[in-house]
Amino acid sequence: MKGPEYRDRIVKYLEERYMPDLSKHIVSEHYVTPTYFRDTLNSHLGNAFGVEPILTQSAWFRPHNLSEDISNLYIVGAGTHPGAGLPGVMSSGKIVAEMISSYSGAK
Numbered sequence: 001m002k003g004p005e006y007r008d009r010i011v012k013y014l015e016e017r018y019m020p021d022l023s024k025h026i027v028s029e030h031y032v033t034p035t036y037f038r039d040t041l042n043s044h045l046g047n048a049f050g051v052e053p054i055l056t057q058s059a060w061f062r063p064h065n066l067s068e069d070i071s072n073l074y075i076v077g078a079g080t081h082p083g084a085g086l087p088g089v090m091s092s093g094k095i096v097a098e099m100i101s102s103y104s105g106a107k
């Protein structure tokens, strides 16, 4: 488990460069690790950012917003098109809302 090790390295880095004596003034702290993403958030393999946006996993190559396997299953969020990050996730929701309304004939 690398959590405590990284915590110490980060505090040391900050102390040496920007915040002298930082560790003396910490009264409360909290950090999460990939285990938290895996076990608490149910994230695949504990990943925090979803499918990596490399060329072969971007745009059309990303999982589509309409499932090709299950009829009428729409998919939104970081793991699908257009991608991770709040702007991407909000766009994903907008795209799916527009798809549903156009397929259903609703306005």
Ligand SMILES: Cc1cc2nc3c(=O)[nH]c(=O)nc-3n(C[C@H](O)[C@H](O)[C@H](O)COP(=O)(O)OP(=O)(O)OC[C@H]3O[C@@H](n4cnc5c(N)ncnc54)[C@H](O)[C@@H]3O)c2cc1C
Binding pocket: 040, 041, 042, 043, 048, 049, 076, 077, 078, 079, 083, 084, 085, 086, 087, 089
């Ligand atoms: C450390 C960190 C910093 C970030 N900083 C930024 C930033 O500065 N700007 C930015 O734009 N983006 C940032 N992001 C990315 C952004 O947070 C994500 O892309 C976005 O939250 C993904 O939204 P989502 O709705 O797809 O998934 P999530 O927000 O991960 O929501 C998925 C939810 O589904 C739940 N869930 C999982 N399995 C099940 C199940 N079987 N049943 C019911 N619920 C389930 C999970 O517990 C979770 O609550 C950051 C991400 C991380 C990890």
